[in-house]
Structure formats: structure tokens, C-alpha cells
Amino acid sequence: MRVVVIGGVAAGMSAASQVRRRDPGIEVVVLHRGRDISYSACGMPYNIGDPKRETDDLVILDAASARQERGIDVRTRQDVRSIDLERKTVKVRELDSGREYELTWDKLVLATGAAAARPRLPGLDAPGVFVVRELEDAQAIKAYLRATIVKKAVIVGAGYIGLEMADALHGLGIEVSVIEKAACVLPGFAPAIIAEAKQELERNGIDVQTGVGIQSVERAGADLVVRTDSGSVNGQLVIVSVGARANVELATAAGITLGETGAIAVDDGMHTSAADVFAAGDCAQARHLVLGRPVWIPLGTTANKQGKVAGANAAGADERFGGIVGTAGFKLFDLEVARTGLGEADIAAAGIAAVTAVSHHHTRARNYPGDKPITTVVYAERGTGRLLGAQMIGGEAVAKRIDVFATALHAGMTLAQVEGLDLSYAPPFAPVYDPILIAASVGVKQLTRVPKAA
Amino acid sequence: MRVVVIGGVAAGMSAASQVRRRDPGIEVVVLHRGRDISYSACGMPYNIGDPKRETDDLVILDAASARQERGIDVRTRQDVRSIDLERKTVKVRELDSGREYELTWDKLVLATGAAAARPRLPGLDAPGVFVVRELEDAQAIKAYLRATIVKKAVIVGAGYIGLEMADALHGLGIEVSVIEKAACVLPGFAPAIIAEAKQELERNGIDVQTGVGIQSVERAGADLVVRTDSGSVNGQLVIVSVGARANVELATAAGITLGETGAIAVDDGMHTSAADVFAAGDCAQARHLVLGRPVWIPLGTTANKQGKVAGANAAGADERFGGIVGTAGFKLFDLEVARTGLGEADIAAAGIAAVTAVSHHHTRARNYPGDKPITTVVYAERGTGRLLGAQMIGGEAVAKRIDVFATALHAGMTLAQVEGLDLSYAPPFAPVYDPILIAASVGVKQLTRVPKAA
Numbered sequence: 025m026r027v028v029v030i031g032g033v034a035a036g037m038s039a040a041s042q043v044r045r046r047d048p049g050i051e052v053v054v055l056h057r058g059r060d061i062s063y064s065a066c067g068m069p070y071n072i073g074d075p076k077r078e079t080d081d082l083v084i085l086d087a088a089s090a091r092q093e094r095g096i097d098v099r100t101r102q103d104v105r106s107i108d109l110e111r112k113t114v115k116v117r118e119l120d121s122g123r124e125y126e127l128t129w130d131k132l133v134l135a136t137g138a139a140a141a142r143p144r145l146p147g148l149d150a151p152g153v154f155v156v157r158e159l160e161d162a163q164a165i166k167a168y169l170r171a172t173i174v175k176k177a178v179i180v181g182a183g184y185i186g187l188e189m190a191d192a193l194h195g196l197g198i199e200v201s202v203i204e205k206a207a208c209v210l211p212g213f214a215p216a217i218i219a220e221a222k223q224e225l226e227r228n229g230i231d232v233q234t235g236v237g238i239q240s241v242e243r244a245g246a247d248l249v250v251r252t253d254s255g256s257v258n259g260q261l262v263i264v265s266v267g268a269r270a271n272v273e274l275a276t277a278a279g280i281t282l283g284e285t286g287a288i289a290v291d292d293g294m295h296t297s298a299a300d301v302f303a304a305g306d307c308a309q310a311r312h313l314v315l316g317r318p319v320w321i322p323l324g325t326t327a328n329k330q331g332k333v334a335g336a337n338a339a340g341a342d343e344r345f346g347g348i349v350g351t352a353g354f355k356l357f358d359l360e361v362a363r364t365g366l367g368e369a370d371i372a373a374a375g376i377a378a379v380t381a382v383s384h385h386h387t388r389a390r391n392y393p394g395d396k397p398i399t400t401v402v403y404a405e406r407g408t409g410r411l412l413g414a415q416m417i418g419g420e421a422v423a424k425r426i427d428v429f430a431t432a433l434h435a436g437m438t439l440a441q442v443e444g445l446d447l448s449y450a451p452p453f454a455p456v457y458d459p460i461l462i463a464a465s466v467g468v469k470q471l472t473r474v475p476k477a478a
Numbered sequence: 479m480r481v482v483v484i485g486g487v488a489a490g491m492s493a494a495s496q497v498r499r500r501d502p503g504i505e506v507v508v509l510h511r512g513r514d515i516s517y518s519a520c521g522m523p524y525n526i527g528d529p530k531r532e533t534d535d536l537v538i539l540d541a542a543s544a545r546q547e548r549g550i551d552v553r554t555r556q557d558v559r560s561i562d563l564e565r566k567t568v569k570v571r572e573l574d575s576g577r578e579y580e581l582t583w584d585k586l587v588l589a590t591g592a593a594a595a596r597p598r599l600p601g602l603d604a605p606g607v608f609v610v611r612e613l614e615d616a617q618a619i620k621a622y623l624r625a626t627i628v629k630k631a632v633i634v635g636a637g638y639i640g641l642e643m644a645d646a647l648h649g650l651g652i653e654v655s656v657i658e659k660a661a662c663v664l665p666g667f668a669p670a671i672i673a674e675a676k677q678e679l680e681r682n683g684i685d686v687q688t689g690v691g692i693q694s695v696e697r698a699g700a701d702l703v704v705r706t707d708s709g710s711v712n713g714q715l716v717i718v719s720v721g722a723r724a725n726v727e728l729a730t731a732a733g734i735t736l737g738e739t740g741a742i743a744v745d746d747g748m749h750t751s752a753a754d755v756f757a758a759g760d761c762a763q764a765r766h767l768v769l770g771r772p773v774w775i776p777l778g779t780t781a782n783k784q785g786k787v788a789g790a791n792a793a794g795a796d797e798r799f800g801g802i803v804g805t806a807g808f809k810l811f812d813l814e815v816a817r818t819g820l821g822e823a824d825i826a827a828a829g830i831a832a833v834t835a836v837s838h839h840h841t842r843a844r845n846y847p848g849d850k851p852i853t854t855v856v857y858a859e860r861g862t863g864r865l866l867g868a869q870m871i872g873g874e875a876v877a878k879r880i881d882v883f884a885t886a887l888h889a890g891m892t893l894a895q896v897e898g899l900d901l902s903y904a905p906p907f908a909p910v911y912d913p914i915l916i917a918a919s920v921g922v923k924q925l926t927r928v929p930k931a932a
Contacts, residue, residue: 066904067843352902389520434899435886437885441888445885456518458881
């Protein structure tokens with residue numbers, strides 16, 4: 025019995041390890057296109073911002089250890105060209121030798137990940153223009169920063185990876201412009217969160233240009249010139265961070281069904297439409313527990329968990345992935361930003377009648393040293409009072425507070441139930457009414473008000 | 479219509495404020511024995527440890543503001559002598575003038591709090607021996623520290639208030655001995671948590687003597703000599719922190735029913751056994767959601783919430799207090815310690831068959847600067863897999879992580895459901911598998927093992 029895994033990062037290596045753990049008798053082959061497997065992609069902006077750190081320290085498990093310690097046949101620099109579902113084979117090209125070979129499988133796990141979106145604009149393939157997606161990208165950016173005098177960087181896209189990169193590069197003493205096509209930074213976040221994030225960027229001297237599209241990148245001597253709708257910005261480094269798309273070409277060519285999001289459709293057991301073929305991680309959909317339907321939110325945690333389920337089931341188990349609620353967080357200079365559940369646009373798209381409650385509070389007890397402001401936005405469904413989502417921005421303990429909301433979403437709690445939670449209180453960590461409880465309380469009051477006529 | 483509230487700290491002032499908010503037409507009288515109302519008792523050890531802070535900054539609302547801004551008739555230095563349930567009156571003695579008077583009420587709220595336990599041993603009333611319970615205690619300790627040269631302090635009791643005081647006094651450059659009758663510090667916590675707490679105390683040079691009872695305190699010149707079972711310890715300051723008992727004398731004398739814990743029995747609406755009489759806060763019981771029966775865990779958060787419900791219902795509403803899960807946390811030098819739900823002794827007393835899972839993990843992503851160790855203990859019921867409780871100790875983000883377990887307890891989640899939670903992941907705040915998920919995963923494995931024969 026042989027399990028072949030395509031892709032050796034979070035989902036793929038979780039799947040491969042899980043197969044071996046469940047049944048050491050099963051042969052596991054991982055076919056990975058890049059040189060490095062099993063790295064923390066989410067850690068890359070932070071690593072780039074720290075010249076003392078090597079990119080190697082993002083690698084959780086190297087190919088040699090995976091082979092020796094876990095008995096996984098990891099093959100790097102392997103490009104899978106096609107999947108034959110009938111004959112249960114994959115056609116592989118060794119990138120370094122050019123040699124092609126065929127490999128049979130009994131079970132196949134697709135963990136092909138996602139690729140950074142690259143707008144089709146002139147100059148985006150020029151040296152000095154990077155995306156931040158694979159370890160090779162981080163390595164290339166760090167090498168470029170060592171070899172080139174970068175005084176100014178231009179970041180295209182103000183999603184959380186773009187803003188993490190702004191933070192990282194600013195920390196290296198580089199002047200930063202962020203250019204975002206949407207009307208605001210962090211599109212999809214609540215206006216109250218966006219306003220504070222923008223303030224934090226500006227407080228740190230980041231030039232933020234929203235509602236501005238880019239047209240091209242040109243080289244002018246040592247500079248790269250980013251032409252935008254409203255002029256141009258010069259720099260020596262350009263980071264393009266405008267989203268990602270699931271790598272589904274192999275699956276599509278093999279006739280495996282995609283979901284409505286464009287990622288691979290899977291059930292809770294990570295089975296695809298094809299017998300004995302699983303998919304996990306950034307190439308696959310996940311069930312959103314608040315919406316009750318599949319979504320595509322590519323994140324490392326989900327990839328690890330889905331990979332584990334895919335691996336277990338490829339080894340004959342009957343595990344289920346429990347679904348997601350869309351929890352994510354990141355550091356923005358001296359602030360933490362995090363969210364879980366639905367945002368305004370999701371709620372509107374789902375046609376749910378909801379209230380929004382914004383509250384401002386503190387992270388610690390009044391007068392306790394180090395106390396910092398924190399802002400919370402909660403969404404709840406009218407009528408039922410069900411919590412739909414929450415977002416926070418503040419000086420500390422934001423991400424782990426969002427986890428309380430995430431847990432409440434998993435449990436299907438109402439906002440009134442959140443208000444009644446017995447949360448820890450101690451002056452160094454929380455006011456007597458935690459910001460979570462205050463936010464819920466403000467929301468509950470909103471829910472009991474007579475709704476305005478539509 | 480007049481509501482009389484006995485006690486003006488967390489529960490009492492929450493009740494009084496809530497009455498006024500619900501119905502400004504109701505007269506509200508608060509009878510408070512001390513000089514200061516509405517202070518943060520939980521903040522006192524931290525305040526004592528910071529000579530730059532005044533104890534005033536622990537006062538959330540002073541009596542004058544309560545009168546002027548909230549229209550509450552706050553009367554300080556009033557000792558309520560008795561309650562007449564038939565005639566709906568209280569007999570009050572003004573402590574400063576000695577004058578006695580009677581006051582009629584339509585609704586009565588008992589918020590008499592709890593008193594520090596003081597062992598009946600010779601010398602415990604000597605100058606220089608203090609408890610830490612009321613604001614007057616904190617004021618007296620701070621005054622004593624200003625007036626006296628304290629090189630060494632002896633703390634009797636290694637519960638969390640005793641250890642907070644050890645931290646606070648050590649921070650003032652005072653040598654500290656902690657003497658605890660039980661076999662360990664933090665009785666009631668899990669052995670793995672206790673071991674690390676003890677290590678942290680010793681790392682900071684705290685002399686910890688467990689399994690040692692005290693016999694007396696004697697004065698010898700400038701010193702206080704604490705005689706113990708195993709010798710004696712000299713110091714210039716003694717803090718006695720050996721627990722508390724609910725102040726129920728007034729209620730008992732009036733014929734109001736106490737619960738099995740010795741605190742006042744209440745329903746979820748905070749009604750006592752007497753018509754139109756409510757009780758809230760440290761003098762009252764609360765329903766434990768995991769045990770499904772009343773317990774007495776006197777904490778500030780519960781007091782505030784119960785007070786709010788008592789006040790609302792005294793004003794004619796029909797609110798319910800949702801119960802507690804026993805969540806608490808505190809700072810111990812460079813560590814945070816927190817717990818929620820049942821501990822080992824609670825589980826044994828309730829006769830629940832349970833598994834215990836201990837796990838060691840990290841607060842941030844691997845190689846992310848500032849990453850700190852964190853230890854988690856989870857308890858889950860055999861058979862059902864239901865989460866029963868959790869405890870954590872670690873370098874950061876412990877208290878807010880415990881809140882995730884607290885939320886899971888409110889929702890009645892199994893450990894497997896906790897393992898499936900979609901929690902936030904970002905290198906500065908969490909590893910890809912949060913310590914919460916790791917702890918749940920270890921516990922789930924324990925649950926699936928064949929139980930040992932009893």
C-alpha cells in the first residue's frame with residue numbers, strides 16, 4: 025500500500041506524518057516542487073524583519089529528517105505533471121535532472137497549496153519585485169536586502185500580509201509606502217478596526233495610499249518606479265501582496281470537482297469527488313460553521329488540521345475535520361489585530377439581519393501599569409441574538425481574546441451567553457469586566473433596540 | 479419605593495447602580511461599614527507592591543460621586559445591627575456618632591461580603607500583623623511600610639493572595655518567607671502547576687515552608703517572631719492570608735437560609751429564602767455550571783455580575799445570573815497562573831471518573847523572539863469526554879487562554895471539541911497548534927486509552 029502526497033508544506037507533511045503514525049506499514053511518498061518542505065509561511069514576514077534570523081529557522085522539519093526520523097519518502101524539486109485517476113498514477117518530472125517518471129498510488133493526497141496572485145501588469149516580473157508566499161520568496165527577499173541598498177519599499181496590497189511586511193521592513197529602517205486598490209486598508213475588517221489600523225500605520229510613518237491601483241513597475245537606474253492611478257512611487261524593493269488563489273490545475277485536469285469558491289471541494293473527511301483522492305490545506309475548501317457552507321480561507325492552522333484528517337483517512341481511519349470559523353490574527357507595529365467569524369460583507373452576502381456593536385475598553389484593570397486600549401466589534405443576528413463574528417484591535421492580548429469569541433462561535437452561543445461568561449479577572453490581565461464581556465453587553469443592548477426600518 | 483443595600487463594594491454598588499439605571503424613581507440607600515466604597519480588592523496586592531500608587535486609585539467610585547452622579551444615598555461608617563423581615567426594617571448604628579436608627583425597605587440587597595479568616599492563635603492581633611481583604615487593610619499595610627523598616631516579611635498562607643503578596647513585597651526589596659499548613663503551595667491546583675509555581679518562588683529567593691502550621695506571633699524588640707511547628711521565623715511584617723468566610727451573621731440572625739457551603743442560598747435571580755430580600759457577591763453562593771450545584775467561590779467578577787442581577791430584580795426585572803465555572807488567574811513574578819472548572823479534589827469529591835492530561839508547550843511560534851514555556855493541565859470525564867477543568871502556568875497569555883477553556887465549559891464541550899477549535903494563529907501570539915489545542919489533543923489520547931483497573 026502506497027500513499028502519495030503532492031505538496032510538502034503544512035497540509036502535505038501533516039498528512040504524510042499522520043499516515044506513518046497510523047500505520048508504519050504504509051509507504052508514503054511526498055512529491056514537493058520546492059527545495060524546502062514543512063516551513064512556517066506565516067512566520068516569513070517576521071523572519072524577514074529580523075536580520076539576525078536565518079530563514080532556516082522557519083523550517084519545522086527538513087527532508088532528511090522526514091526521511092530518517094519519520095520514514096517518509098520525501099522527494100523535493102519534483103513537479104507533478106498529471107494525475108491519472110483510472111490507473112492510479114501520477115506523472116512526475118524531476119526538476120533538476122529533467123527526468124520524467126510515473127508513480128502508482130493507492131491513496132492520493134492533494135496538498136498543492138495556493139499561489140500568490142500576480143496582476144498581469146508590465147514590470148511585475150522585474151528583479152526587485154517579490155511576492156511573499158513560499159520559503160523561496162522569503163529567501164530571495166532576504167538575499168536582495170543583503171545585496172541591495174533599499175531605502176524605500178513599495179508594498180502593493182494592504183491585507184494582513186502586506187501590513188506585516190510594512191511592519192517588518194519599517195523595522196529594518198526602510199521607508200515604506202503601501203498602495204491599496206480598495207478604499208481602505210484591511211478590506212473586510214470593520215470600519216472601527218480599519219481606522220485604528222490606519223492610524224497605527226501613519227503613527228509609524230508609513231505612507232498609506234488607498235483607493236489607488238497600480239499600472240506598472242519600471243526600472244529607472246537603481247530605482248523601481250511603481251506607476252499608479254494617481255502618480256508614481258519610487259523605491260528599491262516592491263512587494264506584491266494582493267491575495268492568493270488555490271493551486272487546482274492538477275485536480276481540474278484530472279476531473280476532480282472544484283467548489284463554488286474555486287478551490288477543491290471536499291467533505292469533512294477531506295475526500296474529493298474522486299475515489300481514494302483526498303485534498304487538504306490551501307488548495308481545498310473548508311466548511312464555515314457560522315455560514316454552514318464551504319468557504320476558502322487559506323490559513324496555516326486549517327492546513328495542518330485538514331492534512332492530519334486526510335492522512336488519517338488515507339491510512340484507513342474515519343476522522344472528520346470539524347470546520348472553521350475564520351479566526352486569524354496578526355501584529356501591526358505596537359498593536360494586535362484579530363478576527364473571527366463573519367465580517368460585514370459576509371453578513372450582507374449571506375442576507376443575515378444583524379446588529380453591529382463597537383466598544384472601547386482596556387486590556388488591564390484601571391490604573392494597573394501597562395494598561396492599553398482595546399477596541400472590539402461584534403456582530404450578532406437580530407431575533408436569535410446569535411453571535412456572528414468579532415474583531416479586535418489593541419495593545420495586547422487581542423489574539424487570545426478573539427479565541428474566546430471563536431469558541432463561542434463553535435458553540436453557537438448568543439451574545440447574551442457571551443455576556444454571561446465567567447472569564448478570568450486579575451488586574452495585570454483584565455479589567456473586572458473583560459473587553460469581551462463589555463462588547464457582548466453593548467451588543468445585547470443593540471439587539472433589544474427596535475430595529476430601524478430598512 | 480426604597481431599596482436598601484447592605485455593603486458598598488462590588489456587589490452592593492453594582493446592585494445600587496443597577497436599580498437607579500432601571501428605575502430612577504426608586505430611592506436607593508447603601509449602608510456601608512467602611513469609609514471607602516466600590517474599590518478593587520483584587521488590585522490591592524499589586525497596589526501595595528507599587529509605592530508610587532495611592533490606594534485611592536483602587537476606588538472605582540467614591541461616595542460623593544455615587545451620591546451626586548448616580549443619585550445613590552451612600553452612607554459610609556454605618557453598621558447594620560439587625561434585619562426585621564416582618565416589619566421590613568434594618569437597625570443601623572452610625573459608627574462615628576454612635577447614633578442608632580431604623581430604616582424601612584421595600585427590597586433589601588445583602589452584599590455583606592466576606593471576612594478574612596483569622597486563626598485564633600496568640601499574637602495575631604499584634605501591630606504589624608495584617609490581613610488583605612478590605613481597602614482599610616491595604617491602607618494600613620502601606621502606612622506601616624512607610625513608617626517601619628521592614629527587611630523581612632512572613633506570609634502565612636500560600637493561596638493566590640498570599641503569593642501575590644509575596645510577589646508584591648519582594649518587589650519592594652523585602653525578604654519573604656511563605657508558611658503554608660498544607661503540603662504544597664496553591665492547594666487545590668494540579669501538581670504540575672504547583673511544582674512550577676514553587677520553582678518560580680524559589681527562583682526569586684522566596685523562602686517557602688509547606689506542611690508547616692503556625693502557633694503564635696510574639697514581639698521581640700523590633701521583630702515579630704512567628705512560631706511554627708518546625709521552629710520560628712523573624713520578620714517586621716506578618717501577612718495572614720488563610721482564606722475567607724462569608725459574612726452571614728445578619729442573614730442568619732434574621733432567619734435567612736444558608737446553603738450547604740455556609741454562604742447565603744440564592745436562586746439564579748439572587749432571591750434569598752426571604753421575600754423581597756436578595757443576596758449577591760462574596761456573602762452568597764453561586765451555581766457551578768460543571769457541578770450543577772451551588773458553590774462558594776468569592777471573586778470580584780461574580781460579585782459584580784450577581785450584584786447587577788440582584789439590583790435589576792430589586793427594581794422589578796426578571797434577570798438571571800448564568801452561573802460560574804470557577805475561573806481565576808493571578809500573576810506570580812514572571813509567570814501567570816490561571817484555572818477554570820474543577821480541580822482534582824473537586825472531581826474526587828464529586829465522584830467523577832476523569833483523566834488528567836499534562837502538556838508542555840510554547841506561547842509563541844518556534845524561534846519567534848520572546849517565546850515562553852507554558853504548561854497546561856486538563857481534566858475530562860471518562861466515557862463522555864466532557865471537559866471538566868483546566869489549569870495553566872506560563873510566561874504570558876495564560877489568563878486569556880484559560881478563558882477559552884472557561885467558554886468551552888459554559889458550552890459543555892468535550893475535549894475532542896476543544897481540540898477542533900479554530901483558534902487564532904500568528905507567530906507573535908501562538909504556535910500553529912495553540913497550547914490549548916495541544917492540551918486537548920493529549921487529553922483526547924488519554925481518554926481513548928483503556929482505563930486502569932480501579
